Amino acid sequence: MNRVCSVDYRMRLVRVMNYIDANLDRDLPLEELAAEACFSAFHFHRVFRSMLGMTVAGYVRRRKLVRAARRLVDTGDPVVDIALEAGYGAHESFTRSFRSMYGLSPSEFREQSRLKPVISPDALELIPLLPPGGIDMDISIKTFELIRVACVRHVGPYAACEPAWQKLCGWAGQKGLLGPDTLAIGISYDEPSSTPAELLRFDACVSVPDSVQGEGEVGIKTIPGGKYAVAVHVGSYSGLEQAYKELYGRWLPEQGLKPRDxxxxxxxRTDPSITPADKLITEICVPLE
Structure with a gap:
């Protein structure tokens, strides 16, 4: 069963990769690509990056360079025209990107291919659809009840969200809402590799009883109940990205589970102000269909 479901993830991504190839010369909104892959826009980019090892934007750049390499081999078109078609406004930036991928400048690539056609434009086509190795992490499926939270919105780099937590916890502390059963929850709405840092949205949240109302910058919202994949990450917050890659790139496909929209x-689960970084416990909760 797991093998079949892993192939299903691959088929979805191969479909979207083919779609990108067929539409290289126009903007491709993330929502459009997510729909083509039949994934929620909330989760598509993480699945794509975790399984292919690159961002959607990185993949598009790569495909444009592959097409440029083919044109260098198959046509006599000027390099500057090929650079423009690949989306580069300057010959120098195209040359840098091309050399980084193929190890030669565009002119060198064309000349060497004519003299001795040993370099294929598609030489770098084979890319992983699963990361090469996993990490040791406890992952399980849990059913949550609806969680009512007070929250403060932060817009900007995720690493700079401390002021939102200070506002929230200061407000909650004054109202006596911080107890041993209070959950500290973070909700990230945007994928950092596809969204400018200044536009990233994050809600710092604490669970609250039904009787609590919002006030000023503090809002009230609910986190839906239902089935979730829960991955327990032990260690610094800097390691969370690798944990997400394991969850989205390997575990979910192998289990045949699809994230909910x-x-x-x-x-x-631990207070970073009193807990050593290597002892921090974070539960990553992904809603499942």
């Missing part, structure tokens, strides 16, 4: 969230 809602954002994932994190539950912080």
């Amino acid at each position: 809602e954002p994932a969230f994190e539950i912080y």
Whole structure:
């Protein structure tokens, strides 16, 4: 069963890769690509990056360079025209990107291919559809009840969200809402590799009773209940990205599970102000269909 479901993930991504190839000369919104892959826009980019090892934008750049390499081999078109078609406004930037991928400048690539056609434009086509190795992480499926939270929105780099937590916890502390059963939850709405850092949206949240109302910058929202994949990450927050790659790139495909059209969230089980970084416990919770 797991093998079949892994192939299903691959088929979805191969379909979207072919779609990108057929539409290289126009903008491809993330929502459009997610729909083509039949994934929620909340989760598509993480699945793509985790399984292919590159961002959607990186893959598009790569495919344009492959097409440029083919044109260098198959036509006598000027290099500057090929650079423009690949989306580069300057010959120098095209040359840098091309050399980084193929180890030769465009002119050198064309000349060497004519003299001795040993370099294929598609030499770098084979890319992983699963990461080469996993990490040791406890992952299980849990059913959550609806969680009512107070929250403060942060817009900007995720690493700079501390002021939102300070506002939230200061407000909650004054109202006596911070107890041993209070959950500290973070909700990230945007994928950092596809969204400018200044536009990233994050909600710092704490669970609250039904009687609590929002006030000022503090809002009230609910996190839907239902089935979730829960991955326990032990260690620094800097290691969370690798944990997400394991969850989205390997575990979900192998289990044949599809994320629900809602954002994932994190539950912080330890207080970073008193807990060593290597002892921090974070639960990554991905909603499942």
